[in-house]
Amino acid sequence: MPSADPLTPERILEATEDVLRRYGPAKATVVDVARALGVSHGSVYRHFRTKSELREAVTARWLTRTEVALTEIINTSAESAPAKLQHWLAALFEAKRHKAGDDPELFATYIVLIGESTVVEAHIRELVGQLREIVEEGVRSGQFAVDDPAVAAQAVFDATARFHDPAYxxxxxxxxxxxEFIAVSELLLRGLRA
Structure with a gap:
């Protein structure tokens, strides 16, 4: 029975996540997504021209959730730059841990999709950019002493990879x-301080 709700990209992406969770990336098809929505596969293709485009969009949606949560820390926190950096790193680690632990089937699926995706590079640029904002704030306030906030941000991201890279x-x-996370993050903060 067709759904009474209008078919939107968001509904398609939600259904795609469910289908990926159920069948995995190797077996999930656009037809499966359409069936879950009670529509024809042509209806799905009106929103996403190819299976690859649909997979890119669902991967981007998954990664964006983390970006949005971390942006809130930057935009709403009245913390000092060192405290904000510690909070941001801890939030990134917890977000990744929850994704891996709370829904292991979907996490495993996303690991496959990320390997096929072009959106990962943009995600990493976004995260490093957020780190750069925090480091720049610390430099402006005199709490951090670094010559190049962009280089420092990339170094912090690289040094903490064990706590956010899905390979770990x-x-x-x-x-x-x-x-171990606390030891690494405290060492980084000491290295950044003025």
Whole structure:
């Protein structure tokens, strides 16, 4: 029975996530998405011209959720730059841990999709850009002493990869990972301080 709700890109992306969770990226098809929505596959193609475009959009949607949460830390926090950086890094780590632990089937699917995707580079640029904003704020306030905030932001991102790069997801459940995260982030903060 067709749905009474209008077919929107957002509804298609939600259904695509469900289909990917159920069938995995190798078996999920646009026909499966259409069937889940109660529409023809042509209706889905009116919003996303190809299966590849649909997969890119669902991957971008997944990555954007993290970006939005982290942007809120930058835009709404009255914390000092060091505290904001610590908060941002912890939020990134927790977001990635939750994605991996709360829905392992979908996380595994996204690891495959990310390998096929061009949106990952934009996601990383966005995250490094957010870090740069925090570092620049710290330099302006005299709390950080770095010559090039862009270089420092990239270094912080690279140094914390173990806590946000999906390649390390298997380590995120280790009992000592929280203490290891704190040790790395505190070391980075000491290195940035004026």
């Amino acid at each position: 997801a298997a380590e995120w459940q280790n009992p000592s990972i929280g203490a």
